[in-house]
Amino acid sequence: MNDVSWTDILSAITAVFALLIAWTANKAAWSANRAAERANATADAVARVERDRWHHEMIPQFDVTITRLGPGSNQASLMLTFEGPAALERLDEVELEIRDDGYTHGVGHVTEDYQRELANTIWGPYRFKPGIDGATGIGRTSPAVPVELGGWIKRALEESFPPSWTDRTYWHERYGNDSPVRLWVRCRRDGYQPWTLTYNVRVVDPQD
Template identity: 35%
Template sequence: MSVVAAWGAWLAAHRSARTAETLERIERDRRHEERRPQFELTLDATYREHATLNVHLAGPDELGEVTVVSIRVDDDDKDRTRLLGNGATADDIANHVWGPWRFTSRVDTVDEHGRTAGPFTLKVGRGKPFQMERTRPGYWMTGRTMDQWQEEYRGHPVRLVMVCRAGGEEWTLARAVPNEEW
């Protein structure tokens, strides 16, 4: 009888520990989601060829500040693998921004392809502007004019992927910024 009671006590303790672990994980995930950085992103395309991407950290207040590890201009959702062999290398295709806007290369913390900016730190309630320029057809796209290229992306949003850190936590945020007609 005592063996059965001991086994029952062990089983109850094991289930209780598993339940506690599950509840702890749920609470940790909920807390992580509550602390997710909230950004206001606007594109001010006052000029035909250049724009300003305004990145404003709106909250939550308890974060204080966030390190933005990177903001990457993401591509449209088309498969580009078929372009290999048309004069473009795999690196050319990967580095080319397939969308309406890219960061202006080598300005502030931007890479040479105009794809990625960062790292930088923002305090809650503060923002940072980034200079952007219209994308152009790749050098291998013979016969394609700038106007034809831009017409393809007219009205398409600027797709961004942001990686942020604060207090030992990390978030990856995908955002689409409206690209108003010019």
């Protein structure tokens, strides 16, 4: 013990204190980082909730009607009017698509011709009239167009066609006057997440 000087002892004590200070500083830094991470996570969560709330409040509002061209006609006119919210002002793209009836069709049939015809059948009362307003070949979709608040989109419809294995009389009974046209309405506006809306629209006769 006589070989140990006070200088060595003080140096050792100083080293220990230095280690303690470094450990304390590292712990404080780690705690600060953890707190910052929690604060960032909380801020992100709050921002996400706010974005979702704002996105919900800005859901486009449409009035959608489908009217036959005349009693007994196999054609109809779809009118979609953009009614709000006022703060949205405009939509860069509005795309329309006719949905199927929601049932599974063609179970157990695997031939390519059958599957092709199955995919090309619209399982509902109407389709977009092919070749009019850019409607797709089978009349399922109408291409996206811009629309301003108070503006409208008008599209021509015609009765859908049954697949070759289905009797037309049965088809008309299944998708008769009371069967609604089921629609997807997909909306996009720069700076917003897209909206996808659904509508079930009854077809009505023209008013006198």
